[in-house]
Structures are given as structure tokens and as C-alpha cells.
Amino acid sequence: MSRPTSLGALRATGYRSRSVKAEIRENLLHRLRTGEPAFPGIVGFDDTVLPQLESALLAGHDLVLLGERGQGKTRLMRTVGQLLDEWTPVVEGCEIGDDPLAPVCVRCRRLAAEQGDDLPVAWRHREDRYVEKLATPDTSVGDLVGDVDPVKVAEGRTLGDPETVHYGLLPRTNRGVFGINELPDLAERIQVAMFNVLEERDIQVRGYSLRLPVDVLLVASANPEDYTNRGRIITPLKDRFGAEIRTHYPAEVAEEVALVGQEARLVADVPEHLVEVVARLTRGLRESPAVDHRSGVSARFAIAAAEGVAASALRRGARVGESLAVARVCDVPTVVPTLLGKVEFEMGEEGREAEVVQHLLRVAVAETFRDRLGGLDLSGFTELFAEGETVETGELVPAQDLLDQVGTVPGLSKVLDRLGHGDDANPGEVAAALEFVLEGLHLTRRIDKESVGGRSVYGA
Numbered sequence: 001m002s003r004p005t006s007l008g009a010l011r012a013t014g015y016r017s018r019s020v021k022a023e024i025r026e027n028l029l030h031r032l033r034t035g036e037p038a039f040p041g042i043v044g045f046d047d048t049v050l051p052q053l054e055s056a057l058l059a060g061h062d063l064v065l066l067g068e069r070g071q072g073k074t075r076l077m078r079t080v081g082q083l084l085d086e087w088t089p090v091v092e093g094c095e096i097g098d099d100p101l102a103p104v105c106v107r108c109r110r111l112a113a114e115q116g117d118d119l120p121v122a123w124r125h126r127e128d129r130y131v132e133k134l135a136t137p138d139t140s141v142g143d144l145v146g147d148v149d150p151v152k153v154a155e156g157r158t159l160g161d162p163e164t165v166h167y168g169l170l171p172r173t174n175r176g177v178f179g180i181n182e183l184p185d186l187a188e189r190i191q192v193a194m195f196n197v198l199e200e201r202d203i204q205v206r207g208y209s210l211r212l213p214v215d216v217l218l219v220a221s222a223n224p225e226d227y228t229n230r231g232r233i234i235t236p237l238k239d240r241f242g243a244e245i246r247t248h249y250p251a252e253v254a255e256e257v258a259l260v261g262q263e264a265r266l267v268a269d270v271p272e273h274l275v276e277v278v279a280r281l282t283r284g285l286r287e288s289p290a291v292d293h294r295s296g297v298s299a300r301f302a303i304a305a306a307e308g309v310a311a312s313a314l315r316r317g318a319r320v321g322e323s324l325a326v327a328r329v330c331d332v333p334t335v336v337p338t339l340l341g342k343v344e345f346e347m348g349e350e351g352r353e354a355e356v357v358q359h360l361l362r363v364a365v366a367e368t369f370r371d372r373l374g375g376l377d378l379s380g381f382t383e384l385f386a387e388g389e390t391v392e393t394g395e396l397v398p399a400q401d402l403l404d405q406v407g408t409v410p411g412l413s414k415v416l417d418r419l420g421h422g423d424d425a426n427p428g429e430v431a432a433a434l435e436f437v438l439e440g441l442h443l444t445r446r447i448d449k450e451s452v453g454g455r456s457v458y459g460a
Helices: 006-011 020-035 051-058 074-079 105-118 150-154 188-192 234-240 253-263 272-288 301-322 333-342 353-373 381-387 399-406 412-418 427-443
Strands: 063-066 085-093 121-125 130-134 146-147 165-167 176-181 215-224 243-246 390-394 448-452 455-459
Touching: 006 105, 006 121, 020 051, 020 176, 020 215, 051 063, 051 074, 051 243, 051 272, 063 074, 074 130, 074 176, 074 215, 188 234, 253 272, 253 301, 253 390, 272 353, 272 427, 301 333, 333 353, 353 412, 353 427, 381 390, 381 427, 390 399, 399 412, 399 427, 412 427, 427 448, 427 455
Parallel strands: 063 215, 063 243, 130 176, 176 215
Antiparallel strands: 085 121, 146 165, 390 455, 448 455
């Protein structure tokens, strides 16, 4: 559909001005009524965080998202920007995206008075109306609010001319959503500069008597104050936010699995039971007394672990000559050393970090084994070792070699069904299921296992 390019043509369409908070409220209500996801891509918050967020947005509140690292605060902030209209009219050439029907900056009011209905109109996409800033200690008032532009002064304008102002990020987000990450990292004197934006909805620059009503929704993220030692949100600023919403890690294993499936970029096939192992390992670390709970264990840990397992499978496939790489249990421990830097351990655990993670990994495999294959008759597998036979597997053993050692096993088809594979499972998937059963039987103390140099020997 063609969009009007002048103020007169815009008026003729019946366009009406709305504040950004009213715009978000109307679009959110439309999604709630139609059943369309209001916050696509957000996993695990349906019954906890999202109802609070929806209420805050409907009330028109600026808000703070408070939670440990890797809980999806930034992703949540960005989805709020998707509630804006897809296209919005602005005065052409305006630095702060003024509403053509109600301009607020000096330049646009002058142009509107001079040109009337011929005032040129441009259209801004919602992606350009969301601005995000990572708060750092060196952030200045000029960065956020604005400062005098020396270039404009050099062009001949006087210091008293309001048009010499170079606007900061907040006024440039006028009629949009401003997201600020790690708000406590802002120096306290810089936080003071945000008072007027949140309460009086205007900005003040240097010594100018400049009242510029700013129409913006402010969404900030922060870690709990007992975790970050770098700073805090000062009390008067905290009081000006309408809502403080606590985020959390996924409450269920299935939600963690869904999150990994959504976010991980896998270079090889990782069966779902191994993704579940990774999810349970992540949850085990969050609950372990050896890990600093104030720091938390980010969802990025599970995502990176799944990607590392896929890469390990790809590497193994290249070494043993497999054209189709499918991850197996033996690929999981190889990524543990690369993940230790993502976890903050308690002081007393120094030197035992790898041991703690390896133990929790074994627990995760055993729990997944019981959950997936509990109650299934696995006697066909244990009978493989009844007469002292052994099965060799590991990262140096190709899938087909493992299948040749085992042959036909009663109950294997039921195992494949439980693990989500049908009759058309490829050799790599069958080998992955078989190795998972062998590891599970070992961890439940039904068969022995000995590991040497990248190979594992299971036996009676």
C-alpha cells in the first residue's frame, strides 16, 4: 500500500496520533484477543514473567527486568519492540522522528508553520524505533541525553540557538522503545540525568531552557543487587520505574530442551536424548552447592554445550570416515573442558571444577536413561555380556563397527521408539541409541565399563 508523503495526504487517510505506550497497548491487546504470540521466541515464561510483563505494558509502565545472567532479559526487551506498528510516519529529516501532526522540536515546528499541509512525511520501520544501549561506566550524559554540537556552532549559529543541540540516544528514540542493558553499571550521576525522562517526560541539555517532551518506553535490565558489585540502581530512579519484573531460568527440563533446540546452531545431528542430557547437566549445575548461585548458570551454557557436542560428533565422523555425523554419548564429555569458564564455582572447589562437572554429567545421563527407558525390558542388552563378551565403543569406533559387534538385539526397536526414532533410523542414530543404553546400564550398575584412550569397553 502506498504511504502518504505529505502532511495533508496523511491527514486525509484519517491517521491519528498516539503515544508509543498507547500504540503498544493496542497492538498487545490485539495479539491477546487473536491468540497470536505476543512475545515470540520466549520460552519458559508463559505462566510467570509474561503475565506480569503484559500487565506492565498495558498499564503504560516503564520497567526493569531483574535476573541472573542468561535468563533471556535482552531477548525479552527486543520482543517488546516488536509490538510497535510496522510503519510510522515521521517528519522527513527529523533527528528525533517527530510526529507530523504534533511536532515538538524547534526545526519541525518551524517547518510545519512555514509549509503547512506540504510538510514532507517519511516512514520509519519499527526496527528503527527500537534502540538498545549497553550501560558502561564511561557512558556520559551527552551519550544519553545530548550536548552542544560544535560543528553547528562553527557553521555560524549562536550558542543560544536550540538547533545547536546534538541529541543523545534517548531523544533520538522519541516515539520508540529504548532498551538499556545492565543499568546498575551506569554511574550514579548519569542515572540522575534520566529522572526527567522517566517522570516529566522531557530532557534538559546543558544550560538551555529547552523543554522537549520525549515519548519513549524505557525498558532496563539488571542483575540482582546482591550479585553485582559494580554499582546499583539509585533509589529515586528505581522509584520512577513503574514495574520491576523478576526473570528466572527454565523451570522444566522440557523447556530447557526447547530453548536449546530453538537457539543452538548444530553442525551435526544431536539426538533429542542427548539434548536432554545437556539440559539436565545445566540444571544440575544450577542446583549444585559447588556452584555460586548468585552468579547462576546461563542458558548459554546449555546452548554452547549442545553446539560443542555436535562439533565433537562432526570431528569424530571425519576421523573415522563417516559421511553422516550423529552425536553419541562419547561426544559429551569431550566438551566439558571448554565449558568450565562459563560457570562460577565456590571458592572451596578450586581444582575440582572438572570433577564436579563430570560427576553431574554422569548423573544427567542416568536421569535421562531412567526417564526415557524406565520400565523397558533391556534384558536383551544385558544378555550380550552373559558369557563374558565385551563391546567396544567410543570416539574412535565408527557407528557401523559398533552395530557389527552387537548384531541383532531383542528390544532395540522399542528403545528406538522411546528415543523418538522410527523404523527408518539410520546407522548413526541406531549406534547413538545403543551406546546410550550401554552407558545407562553401566551407570545403573548392571554392566561394567573400562575407558582407555578414547575407547570404552563395556562388559559383564
